[in-house]
Every structure is written in structure tokens, then in C-alpha cells.
Amino acid sequence: MSDVSQNLQLPSLESAIALSGSKEENLALLSRHTGTKVVLRGQSLDIRGQEKAVKRCFRAISFLQPYWEVGQAISQPDILTAFQAIDTNKQDEYRDLQQHTLAKTRRGEFIRAKTFRQRQYIKAIQKHDITFGIGPAGTGKTFLAAVLAVQALLNDDVERLILTRPAVEAGERLGFLPGDLQQKVNPFLRPLYDALYQFIDPLKLPELMEKGRIEIAPLAYMRGRTLSNSFVIVDEAQNTTPAQLKMVLTRLGFGSKMVVTGDITQTDLPTHQASGLVTSSNILKSVEGIGFCYLTEADVVRHPLVQKIVGAYEAFESRHAPKSAPQLRRP
Incomplete structure (x- = not known):
């Protein structure tokens, strides 16, 4: 069967750059995924290959048009989700x-879900008072939760934003570190600060913290409190013990939301210690009002190599995991 070709004239150089990606990595992905040859010359895009493959590639590019026609950057997860929509007949869901x-x-970049599971995760947080987001690094678990939390705070839907995570590396005993409490816990809470800085001027963050609108603290400091009218994010929950996670879950007060995130493949607890995230997920999976979202390597929105690294580790660990290790049972 002879090859066919199809040409697409892009409306601007900005749209060509958005579609092709850095070093034309998006075009390379389109080629690999369809078996076609995709070449961009200025604003002219040529697709060559077998007729069925060319049509599939062109259809994926058409699905991505709302992004590239306005010069909005396209990521590899965007492309893979477009193919998933084509293969599973989910065009309407993809448009949604x-x-x-x-x-x-603050830089003017638009934040949106890039995969179907990320969209389900966002909907779950909006619907439920407690949501578990479980998946590997780079899937947007903490970042998307922080986006929704900041929105709730700035819209006065909640009075406080509380971000907490276990300081496992210091065993929750921070006294030997130099400085005051905030200086002691900052190294463990840096990822949470990074998410906040995307939306809140770093110069304004201390003022919000001083007023109690934003609180960033280690998990141990949640004990004995009732967290009302708050948006609570419990990050790195795989490093909690069952007792610790039960403690923080039962702190939830009226008018509050809680998002619990973690990656069960990166537990830093001692080998004999059960993870609170695994235990709580198995116990609470049937409790009405609690949402569970499971993200995978397909939802990784970092450097393409991160997705490959996650996949390689998952494959290795599934072959070598001890039979006695606690397993997360998905609903």
C-alpha cells in the first residue's frame, strides 16, 4: 500500500510552536504513536504515511486545535489524552x-486538567468533603489540590488554608534542627510553598500566614484541634502511620474540605511500619462522602523521562514486592 500525505496550514508561527513543542518533541510523539512522518516547515505541517495512520494523526491534531490555534502550549499528556479520547470514543469528555x-x-499561565483522571480528581474534590488522591510523583495530586484550595480561600469559601505533611525524615522530632519552628519544618514543606507561589505573591504569603489565613505545619501539630471552615491538604500521606492519619482525618470540622495525597510506591517509613495511606484507603473505601482517585504513570505531567522512570519502577516493584507487604485494594 502506497503512502499518502495530508497538509495543514497553521494560522501563525505561535500556533506552530505550540503544536510542535520544545525541540519538536510533540511532533516526534505524534509520529511514534501513529507510525507517520510529521514534518513542520514554518506554518506548514505535512503528515505522511499509510492512509489510516495519517487520518488518525490528523484527527488527534484536530482535537488539539483549541490549544494550538491560540498559541497555548501543548504537553505530551495533552496529546496522549487526545489519542485516548479517539480510541475510547470520549470526544465529548475531552471537549469538556x-x-x-x-x-x-501569577505569570498568566492557564491551569487545567491534562488527563481524564486529573479531571475526575478535580470533580471528586469539588464534590466530596474528603478526597484521597493516590498516584506517583508528577501526576498533579498536590498541585491541583492547592489550586482548588487557593481558589476557595481567595473566594472566601473557607476561612483558612491548612497544608500539612509528616516530617518523617526527622521522625516528627524537630528539636535538633536549628531555628524556630517555621525554619525547622520548611525543608519538609517546600513543595507546598512552591504550589502556593504560583498564585500568591511571595511577599504577601507571610501576611496571610500571620493572620492565620494560611497555615503550613507538620502533621504532629494537628493533634487535638478541630479544623472548621478550612481547606486542608495532607501531603505525602504514605509516610503517615495508621494512627497519625486517623488522627488528622478526625480533625475535620464543619464547612471544611480535606484532600489527602500520597504515593504508596515511595514510602519512607521503616519496613515494619504499615502506611496510614494504605490502611485508611482499605478501611474507608466504602464510606459514603469520601472520594478516591487513583492516578497512574499516564497522568505524569513532568519531563517525559519521569513517566518512563515511574513505569519502570512500577514494573520492577510489581515483580519483586514481598508477598507480606500491605497492598492497596482499589474499589
Whole structure:
């Protein structure tokens, strides 16, 4: 069967750059995924290959048009989700995903779900008072929760934003570190600060913290409290013990939301210690009002190599995991 070709004239150089990606990595992905040859010359895109493959590639590019026609950057997860929509006949769901922008960063970048599971995760947080987001690094668990939390705070839907995580590396005993409490815990809470800085001026963050609108603290400091009218994010929950996670879950007060995130493949607890995230997920999976979202390597929105690294580790660990290790039972 002879090859066919199809040409697409892009409306601007900005749209060509958005579609091709850094070093034309998006075009390379389109080629690999369809078996076609995709070449961009200026604003002219040529697709060559077998007829069925060319049509599939062109259809994926058409699905991505709402992004590239306005010069909006396209990531590899965007492309893979477009193919998933084609293969599973989820065109309407994909359009819904494209049309919903969560927020705009201080730099003017639009934040949106890039995969179907990320969209389900966002909907679960909006619907439930407690949501578990479980998956590998780079899937947007903490970042998307922080986006929704900041929105709730700035819209006065909640009075406080509370971000907490276990300081496992210091065994929750921080006294030997230099400085005051905030200086002691900052190294463990840095990822949470990074998410906040996308939306809140770093110069304004201390003022919000001083007023109690934003609180960032280690998990141990949640004991004995009732967290009302708050948006609570419990990060790195795989490093909690069952007792610790039960403690923080039962702190939830009226008018509050809680998002618990973690990666069960990166537990830093001693080998004999059960993870609170695994235990709580198995215990609470049937409790009405609690949402569970499971993200995978397909939802990784970092450097393409991160997705490959996650996949390689998952494959290795599934072959070598001890039979006695506690397993997360998905609903």
C-alpha cells in the first residue's frame, strides 16, 4: 500500500510552536504513536504515511486545535489524552476537559486538567468533603489540590488554608534542627510553598500566614484541634502511620474540605511500619462522602523521562514486592 500525505496550514508561527513543542518533541510523539512522518516547515505541517495512520494523526491534531490555534502550549499528556479520547470514543469528555480552566497563575499561565483522571480528581474534590488522591510523583495530586484550595480561600469559601505533611525524615522530632519552628519544618514543606507561589505573591504569603489565613505545619501539630471552615491538604500521606492519619482525618470540622495525597510506591517509613495511606484507603473505601482517585504513570505531567522512570519502577516493584507487604485494594 502506497503512502499518502495530508497538509495543514497553521494560522501563525505561535500556533506552530505550540503544536510542535520544545525541540519538536510533540511532533516526534505524534509520529511514534501513529507510525507517520510529521514534518513542520514554518506554518506548514505535512503528515505522511499509510492512509489510516495519517487520518488518525490528523484527527488527534484536530482535537488539539483549541490549544494550538491560540498559541497555548501543548504537553505530551495533552496529546496522549487526545489519542485516548479517539480510541475510547470520549470526544465529548475531552471537549469538556479542554473547556474547563481551573485558574491562571501569577505569570498568566492557564491551569487545567491534562488527563481524564486529573479531571475526575478535580470533580471528586469539588464534590466530596474528603478526597484521597493516590498516584506517583508528577501526576498533579498536590498541585491541583492547592489550586482548588487557593481558589476557595481567595473566594472566601473557607476561612483558612491548612497544608500539612509528616516530617518523617526527622521522625516528627524537630528539636535538633536549628531555628524556630517555621525554619525547622520548611525543608519538609517546600513543595507546598512552591504550589502556593504560583498564585500568591511571595511577599504577601507571610501576611496571610500571620493572620492565620494560611497555615503550613507538620502533621504532629494537628493533634487535638478541630479544623472548621478550612481547606486542608495532607501531603505525602504514605509516610503517615495508621494512627497519625486517623488522627488528622478526625480533625475535620464543619464547612471544611480535606484532600489527602500520597504515593504508596515511595514510602519512607521503616519496613515494619504499615502506611496510614494504605490502611485508611482499605478501611474507608466504602464510606459514603469520601472520594478516591487513583492516578497512574499516564497522568505524569513532568519531563517525559519521569513517566518512563515511574513505569519502570512500577514494573520492577510489581515483580519483586514481598508477598507480606500491605497492598492497596482499589474499589
